[in-house]
Structures are given as structure tokens and as C-alpha cells.
Amino acid sequence: MALNGMQIYKLLPRKNCKECGFPTCLAFAMKLAQGGTEAEKCPYMSDEAKSQLAEATAPPMKTVKFGANDFEYSLGGETVLFRHEKTFVNRPRFAVMFSDTMSSEEVDKKIKNINSVNYTRINEEMYVEIAAFRCESQDKDTFTSLIKKVTDSCPKVVPMIIAENTEIAAAAVNECADRGPILFGANEENYEAMVSLAKDKNLLLGVTAAGKEKLYDLVEQIQKLGYKELLLDAGSRNLKGAFDDMVNIRRTALLSGDRTFGYPTVAFVCDMAQDKMMQLACSSLFVEKYASIIVLGDIDYSLALPLFALRQNIFTDPQRPMRIEQGIYKIGSADEQSPLLVTVDFALTYFIVSGEVERSKVPSWILIPDAGGYSVLTAWAAGKFNGKSIAKAVKEFDVENKIKTRELIIPGKVAVLKADIEDELPGWKVIVGTEDAATLTNFLKNYEQAVS
Missing domain, CATH: 3.40.50.11600 (Rossmann fold)
Incomplete structure (x- = not known):
């Protein structure tokens, strides 16, 4: 729960040293309560007070990270439901789905499409950020071989490992641990083992359940284990159900201030439609409301151009014009x-x-x-x-x-x-x-x- 200026003031050392740039500790506290400065600017605040303030002033939706080095991305951290209220913070990322039961020809085609989508629009390089790998064969060697083939061929993608078998998931993580993969597949049966694996490698953990109520309970259990780097999926694989999940999860976090649902979400568009243009329509909807990762069956320029342009137009600060470098x-x-x-x-x-x-x-x-x-x-x-x-x-x-x-x-x-x-x-x-x-x-x- 957010603290007001007087509550923050009581946590300060009250030296009025002016080293923070404000004339008094009270002035600093009032500005901090408005979000106009940072707690770190007070050099004499105790670690305990900083911890309290960090929790109280953090966005209701947690910012999480995945990837590594030049290809590290942030998700979540949103504070408003509508862009005109303030601005959206972290843009959604696009993924292409691979399965370890696909033919070599189909895998090669998707690899070619991923590598062909690479262009610059308004000083931003556009490319596919994630390759999602779904383990359907339940064969560890087949699954890890697919991950190796795609990641070797697509140097920019971050792997998203979709597996509920923890042994297979662990092998897949070891195959691409240096890329900061997303580990997806924690459910009611395996969540303890998946949390342990995610903790060990410091990975973003995807949590899935059959419906929002069960997902809420599962997230609570995972939080009790001390892990909060989460990506949520309420299990709907149809457009209406998934849209309802996205909106309700976001509203619960931002309007009700319930941090149990204060995490980014994923939309598996590849499972909602097989038609290419229908996937484009669904993806456009989830760019706006409110997916942080959108998984498509495949992508080419005819999909990338409208989706990346829509994302860039929405996820910019409306108070700052989009400028080209002089x-x-x-x-x-x-x-x-x-x-x-x-x-x-x-x-x-x-x-x-x-x-x-x-x-x-x-x-x-x-x-x-x-x-x-x-x-x-x-x-x-x-x-x-x-x-x-x-x-x-x-x-x-x-x-x-x-x-x-x-x-x-x-x-x-x-x-x-x-x-x-x-x-x-x-x-x-x-x-x-x-x-x-x-x-x-x-x-x-x-x-x-x-x-x-």
C-alpha cells in the first residue's frame, strides 16, 4: 500500500541536511510520495526504511526481466490501464512457437522467417525477440536438439522453454542458460520443483493454471516459497477467454492493488487461431490489452510490419513526440x-x-x-x-x-x-x-x- 508524505517523513532521519537536493526532509518526503524523486537520494536513510519504501512505492505490477546482455528485456511495471492516463512502460515481446514434433522443413521455414524480419523503424531495430519451444515428444534429447538448432541459427532470440516435466525442463535450461531463458510450465503438481530450478538459475518462471481462481491460489503458493519473478497464464486458449483473463488480471493488480496478480501475462495466439490473418488480429488485440508476451505460430513481414508499428505507436510516451535523429x-x-x-x-x-x-x-x-x-x-x-x-x-x-x-x-x-x-x-x-x-x-x- 502506498505511503503518504507524513508516513514517509517518519521513516527519514530528519537531519534536514539538504544533500538530497531538497531544503527539508519533509519536502523530500512529500516529493517522494508524489513519485517525483527516489529514496536513494537520501544518504542517511536506513536499509530497513529503504526496504519499506521500496515495497510501498513499487508499482502494483512487478517489473521482471529475461534474456541476457544486449538481449535482456523487461516486462510489467505498468501503473495505468490506459495510455492517455500516463504512459505504458514496457512493451510486449513477440515469440514464435516451435514444437519438438515438427518436421525439419517446418522448423527451417520458421528459422528463415525469424531471421528475415530485421529492420529499423523510427530509430528502433525490429526483430523477433523470443523463440518458444514446446515439449510434446517428452523426449529430452529431441527437445534439447531443437533448442540448440534454433538458438544457433537465430542469435537474437531468447528461448522460452515450455515443459512440465522438470527433468526435461532442467536439461533444456542447461542447454541455453547463458541466454537467460524463460522457464514456462509451473503448475499445481510441479511448482515446487520448477521454483527451485528457476531460483537456481535466476529465471523468469511461467505459471499456468486452469482458470483465474486456480492461478491466483497457485501464485500465492509460489510467493510463499519466496519467488516473485513470474509470468502468468490463466489457461484460456480461445480469444474471448484469454481477453477476459488479461483484462481481469490487470484490473485486479492496478485497481484493487492486489499484488498476487501484479505480474505480466502471456497470450498463446498460436493456439487461438490457425489462420495467419486471424493471428494478426488476435495479436493486435493483445498488444493493446494487455499481454506482455504474444506467442504466434510463425511470423513474416506481412505480420511483423503492422504488429511492430502498432506496438511502437502505443508504447511510446504520449507527452514526447516521436523524433528522428537530426x-x-x-x-x-x-x-x-x-x-x-x-x-x-x-x-x-x-x-x-x-x-x-x-x-x-x-x-x-x-x-x-x-x-x-x-x-x-x-x-x-x-x-x-x-x-x-x-x-x-x-x-x-x-x-x-x-x-x-x-x-x-x-x-x-x-x-x-x-x-x-x-x-x-x-x-x-x-x-x-x-x-x-x-x-x-x-x-x-x-x-x-x-x-x-
Whole structure:
């Protein structure tokens, strides 16, 4: 239960030393109660008080981790049901399901698809994070061989071991322990042995039961054993039941403050639908409500593009615009004679413009100045996109030494900047481009012909 400012104040040493950056301990306590600072900033707080505060101020949904090194991920830690209330914290991760009864051809196809999905969107690399392995043969050697084959072929994936036989699970964990795998399969019969294995390797433990009530009781038993690195599954394998589970588990944790259900959840979309587009629809639903791991039967670009874009759009801070890094970007085989366009650093604008430039097949350069992360007209109205900011970018990114042409194509909606830019960049000619990105393809083709 959260503590108020006076309750926190009673836990402080009350020295009023100001080393925390606040004039008094009371001011520090009040700010800490609001979530505006951290307990670690008090150098004289006792370990016992820090422990009490950590428990009291922790999110109702626990943050858990899996993976290792560059491929370590966080799940959970959410504090709100709706993004507009604040922001969502840790995005869901996508998995592809493998079974040790699959044919070699099917396994190879999924490996190829996983490795082919690797691209960058708005400064974020997009790829499949998890390979889920379901033990259906009940043969230890067959299961571990599958894990080895896939993990050797897919260096970025973190294994998710789905096995209820603890001996097989232990062998699988040993096969890929250096990757920080997820151990999934703790149930009412084996939970003590699975907790022991998870504790020994410090793994995220997947807990499953037939329904929310039984899952709640099972989580309580596991918590009594002192383990709280959990991933929950209430057992539903149909869309309606799974959706109901996700929403009720999240609401129980966040609205009722019941930490027994304060853990991330998993959705086995691969078991809810066989049709590829139906899996896409189900996955889209669980990105929004409220799965932390979404397991698909397979994935390719036709699934990855909408799912990763949806995830990125939802799991960003709504108070911060999505920005592309300032710089000069090369589209196609652009050289020193290629046209130079300028647009703003609002990510959506950049990707629309760059997509149309690529579609035109005209090698070009795109200059991105600091425009505050706003759209073209908003940035211009705010004074962020003007002659000075564009001229500054030209100098900062050494454009004149990269391009021999001295022509700059600006968005048609800010044609009024033409004279301003030419004043700031002597020797440059400003070309007013199109108002709509959709007509940029023909504009560039005509521009190329005119220049040649």
C-alpha cells in the first residue's frame, strides 16, 4: 500500500541536511510520495526504511526481466490501464512457437522467417525477440536438439522453454542458460520443483493454471516459497477467454492493488487461431490489452510490419513526440550531384517523405534539422523550422562538402521560408517542393529530368 508524505517523513532521519537536493526532509518526503524523486537520494536513510519504501512505492505490477546482455528485456511495471492516463512502460515481446514434433522443413521455414524480419523503424531495430519451444515428444534429447538448432541459427532470440516435466525442463535450461531463458510450465503438481530450478538459475518462471481462481491460489503458493519473478497464464486458449483473463488480471493488480496478480501475462495466439490473418488480429488485440508476451505460430513481414508499428505507436510516451535523429540521410545511391530535400524531425513525416523518395527511384539526400519533433506546419508556426535552423543543419552536418549542387528542396507548405533560407545560405537556391508527400514521386522525377 502506498505511503503518504507524513508516513514517509517518519521513516527519514530528519537531519534536514539538504544533500538530497531538497531544503527539508519533509519536502523530500512529500516529493517522494508524489513519485517525483527516489529514496536513494537520501544518504542517511536506513536499509530497513529503504526496504519499506521500496515495497510501498513499487508499482502494483512487478517489473521482471529475461534474456541476457544486449538481449535482456523487461516486462510489467505498468501503473495505468490506459495510455492517455500516463504512459505504458514496457512493451510486449513477440515469440514464435516451435514444437519438438515438427518436421525439419517446418522448423527451417520458421528459422528463415525469424531471421528475415530485421529492420529499423523510427530509430528502433525490429526483430523477433523470443523463440518458444514446446515439449510434446517428452523426449529430452529431441527437445534439447531443437533448442540448440534454433538458438544457433537465430542469435537474437531468447528461448522460452515450455515443459512440465522438470527433468526435461532442467536439461533444456542447461542447454541455453547463458541466454537467460524463460522457464514456462509451473503448475499445481510441479511448482515446487520448477521454483527451485528457476531460483537456481535466476529465471523468469511461467505459471499456468486452469482458470483465474486456480492461478491466483497457485501464485500465492509460489510467493510463499519466496519467488516473485513470474509470468502468468490463466489457461484460456480461445480469444474471448484469454481477453477476459488479461483484462481481469490487470484490473485486479492496478485497481484493487492486489499484488498476487501484479505480474505480466502471456497470450498463446498460436493456439487461438490457425489462420495467419486471424493471428494478426488476435495479436493486435493483445498488444493493446494487455499481454506482455504474444506467442504466434510463425511470423513474416506481412505480420511483423503492422504488429511492430502498432506496438511502437502505443508504447511510446504520449507527452514526447516521436523524433528522428537530426542529420543528413542518404536515400538510394545518392551522390554529390543528387537532389537535397529538407523536412522536419517528426518521425512520421520523415518516414512518409523518405518512403515517397524511395518510390520515385531518384537517389536523393534528406536533411533533418532540429525542428522540435513537430510536423512541418507546427514546427514552422512554433519558430522551430526556419531559415536559421535549416542553415545551422547545413553547416553542422557538413552538407556543402557532401553535395556539389547548391539547390535545396523545401516542403511546399512552407514556401514562405524561401527568401529566409536564401538569406541564411548565400549561394544556395531554394526550390519549393510539393505540399503533399503523395505527389513527391512525380516531382522528383520531373526535377531529375529538368536538371539533366
